[in-house]
Structures are given as structure tokens and as C-alpha cells.
Amino acid sequence: MRGRASRMLVLLAAFVGALGPISSRAEEPLPSWNDGEARQSILRFVESVTREGSPTFVPPAERIAVFDNDGTLWAEQPLYVQLVYALDEVKALAPKHPEWKTQQPFRDLLEGNTRSALSAGEVGLAKLLAVSHAGMTTDAYAASVAEWLRTARHPRFKRPYTALTYVPMRELLDHLRANGFKTFIVSGGGVEFMRVFAERLYGIPPEQVIGSNGGLELKQGPDGKPVLMKTAKIDLIDDHAGKPVGIQRFIGRRPILAFGNSDGDKEMLEWTAAGDGPRFMGLVHHTDAEREYAYDRSSHVGKLDKAWDQAVARKWTVVDMKKDWKRVFADQ
């Protein structure tokens, strides 16, 4: 009896031992975050809205989480990735458009003067892309973006842009989904651009990607089948006040969690904060010149000024990249 019981205990221990560390290790949330106030505030919030019977419990259907993309989920320095793509595309398309030599912002871009093209921020970028891709089908555009992402390299890190997503933020997306949240991107970037990589990089399907929108027109393709052509029209600039508009138009309910990194996210954070019940508002503060970049109030790309003041005044969570993240990119 004793022999058999102890043999069973040994077997049981071996079984638990084999499973235990693996499963508890796998379920340890946010492993790339240092255990400071930022990580704790996230864990506390998720726990508070998912604990059944808690006064702050939120039903799964209402656990809507929205994330900016550029500078929040992946690197946006020294230029928005989509702007680098636009620059390359304008150069490639320039021979077919001799008029661009005298038209702005094309002239600036073709002469290598990206600073002035930048001055209009994501609004200018959206306009540029809308014009430079008018007349392409949505399928051709997606194929062009995919091919560019495969070959383009970041000027400083010498890696594909798709390798420059933030591991701690991807862990946060996973942690939220594991707790019944539905995760969305709400970004000033073009929706057709982001959908090419959002599912693969972030686990966010096309229908949960909200971004700036160009016009679309239904036409008949050469084989008689319908195609959708991109037009020069702009339907939505999903930045600043456009973010709550995009959220209402595409999601139709208010998020309970929002994460951004720049003044373009301020209205989205305020819109999220203005709802009833528990709320989480977060900002990524780029403080890590060594592993990534350090910039805020005076940056042309991803300026963080008024949203930062709001975050401090209203006690939103500000993530200090240097202090709060054990690593930034996957291969660091």
C-alpha cells in the first residue's frame, strides 16, 4: 500500500512537474514588462473588469480595447513607415507622372526633401497616398505593400519594418484577448496599408483595423469581374478628432481601454475616459534612445505634448519605455 501510494505520488509529482512550470510560465502575463506601476496598473485593471461578481465587472462583449499603431505598437522614427513606403512608391511611379516634378508634395519627395513633406503630419501623408494610388485596385495595392515590406529595411536597425514591433505591447494584446477583450487598431495610418500586416504581427484581423480611409469605387475588371479601385477622395482622417469618429463609425461602442503615444491620440483617450464605469487610458512614452528612440514635446513625428499633460493631470498610465520594458524588439 505504502509502496503503491508513494509510486503514485511520484507519478503525480512528475506529471504536475512536467505540466506545472510550462503552463504557469506560459500564463505569466506581460513577461517583458518590469514589475513597476505601469505593469501593475494594467494587471489591476484587467483583473477588476474580469472578476465575476465584482462591482467593476464588464461583460466580454463590452471589453473593447483600442490601440494606436505608429509609435504605440511599432516604431515610427525616423519616419512613419507608411511615409517611407509612399516615398519609395512616388519614386517608382514618377516616370509615369511628369507633372509631379512641379507639384507639391511630390516635388519635395522626389528631390529628397522629406522634412517639408512631413510638416503636414499624417494628414499630409494620407493625402499623398490617396493621390499617388488613385486608380489602383485594392488587391494590387495590398500586393504592392506586401512586396515592399518584404524588401525594405529600417535605416538604423537594418531590419524589416515588420521586425520593429514592440514585444511588450504584443504581450499586452495577447493578455487582453486571453481575458475576453476584443482588440482593435485605431490609427492615423491608412487602413489598407495596416491590414496587410496587422493579423500576422498583432493577431488583429482586417475587420478590427480602423484607419484613415481613401475613396473606393466599384468597377468592372478586364475579366468582367468586379474590382474596387482606390480613388483620390479622402473619407476619414483617423487622427485627433477623427479617432472617436472612427471608433463610433466602425465599432459603434465606446472602448474601455485605449493606448496611444502622441497628441493624435488625445481625443481617443478622452473619448474612452468619458464613458461610465472602469476605464484604462495609457500612453507609451519614448524614453529609450539606446534601444529605440527618445522623443516627446518637440518631435515632428509622434509629438507628445498636450496628451502628456492630460495624462499627468488625470493620472492615466504613462509607460516609460526605458524603465518599464525589459526589451523593446523581439531580437534584443
Added chain:
Amino acid sequence: MRGRASRMLVLLAAFVGALGPISSRAEEPLPSWNDGEARQSILRFVESVTREGSPTFVPPAERIAVFDNDGTLWAEQPLYVQLVYALDEVKALAPKHPEWKTQQPFRDLLEGNTRSALSAGEVGLAKLLAVSHAGMTTDAYAASVAEWLRTARHPRFKRPYTALTYVPMRELLDHLRANGFKTFIVSGGGVEFMRVFAERLYGIPPEQVIGSNGGLELKQGPDGKPVLMKTAKIDLIDDHAGKPVGIQRFIGRRPILAFGNSDGDKEMLEWTAAGDGPRFMGLVHHTDAEREYAYDRSSHVGKLDKAWDQAVARKWTVVDMKKDWKRVFADQ
């Protein structure tokens, strides 16, 4: 040995007997459909895209199913429900808008001449609603729709409009979701109107409702909090060619199943049909004057003419309401 084996067989039979009927009864798909070609074509299609290893297998993420609403999921006769709401609202708001007495389509509606207001179809309806509700917040609009739905009654059936959804189509939505499909509404109706009831009636959450879109503007409310106001601008008429545009803009991938009932759904069905791999295109044909309505080529509301010709020519599934459905509404 024999005794033990037969006792086990009896136990097993009892066990299977106890489970069998319950689970097979509960899982019997589409119980309100007569077992004709329409039901069989649906079951065959779902089986073909969900059977692992089949050459026609479709991964769950790509199982996108889109449904028109008016006339496909609920009754649209004698008038689109949203038009009845608009009529009631215009009457209620008329004292604040003396100018409507001389402006169309308000004058027609206020004089009870709904036929001429109808002549512009869902396009005219969207314009009417956009104008009549400009300056309302999205929250106030949703509350107004909810209150109206609570009190309004269908002129013939003397029941709330929300009682006039088609049970067989709700079963189809359930069957698709049980097989890993993601179900969307893609309707000419206003998105803010449909979101009020889509989750409760169809199990379709707000973020999966695509419809005609009015403009939205971010403003500061009286308490200093941000609000979204509806403007008179129209962003998308989600009907005819607008349906593939809405699908691309909001979902970003092509459906593999589409269901409609009128010419406004033709482009959505063609867009769905033009994709690679297995496809299902379906039309509800209103043939049942007794239990619901009988109408097609010459109807002002929900005209089915060119889409029907296409369906016949391309062997899409045409559901004959009278023949294919055991019941139409829940209390029949």
C-alpha cells in the same frame, strides 16, 4: 464474460440513448426550414468549407458571412421600418422646423404622402434621416430609436417590428456561427439605427453591423465631456455598388457567403461570387402573401428583378419563403 459484456453494452446503449436524442435534437440545424434544395445547399456548403482536409476547407478567420437586413432578416413591407421611424420623427420634430412645410421630402411626409417619399428608395431615406437628425448626439439618437421600437406597432401584424424577424434566417445565423463563421449585416439601412437592435435580435454585435453612414462630429458636451453629433453629411450609401465598398472599408476581406433579397444586394452577391474558392450566394424570395408578403419585380420596396435573373443564370440559391420555410415569424 458474456454477461459482463452484454451489461456493458446495455449501459453503453443507455448512455448513448440518454445523450443521443438530446444532443442531436439540439444540434439539428435549421429546424424551421423544410428539407428542400435551399436547406440542403446551405448545409452542403457549410459542411464543405468546415471539413478539415477537404480541398474546399476555409480557415475560420476567412469564414465571413454577410446579410442584408430589410427583407432578408426582417420584414420590410409595407415600408422599410426605418422609414416608418423617420416619418414618426419628422412629425414629432415638425413644430421646430416650420420650413419643412414647403421643403421636400418633408412636405410629402407631413401631408401623409409617403409614396412619393418612397420613390427615391433607401437613398432618399438615408438623406431624409441625415437631415432630420443632424445636431443630435449619437447617444440621444440611439435612445430615440430604442424608445420608438418599444412603442411602435406594425400596421398589419399589430406587433412590435422587433417581433418580425425571420426565424429561419436567425437559425441560419446561429448555424453559421456554430461553424466558425463571423456574421455581418451589410444593409442600406442606417448603421446607428440597426445597431440598436442587431445584437439582441440577431446576435450580431455593433462592430459587425455595416450600413449607410451619416457624418459625425466631435464636440464638447454641456458637462465638458466629448460628444459625437450627427451631421447632415452622408458618408456612405451602403446599397447597390456601395455594398462592396462598405464590405471592403469595414471588413477588409471578401465574404464567402452573402444573402440578400433585392436588387440592392446584386453587387454584394457579385462581389462575393467573384472571389476564389467555395462561395455561397443566396436570395430570399418573398412568395408568401399569407404569412408575410408576396412581391418581387414590380415592388417599390425591396424590388427583386435583376438580382433574380442573375441568381437563376448563375445557379445561386433562391429561397422560396412559402415553400422552404416551416414558419416565418416566431409566433406563427
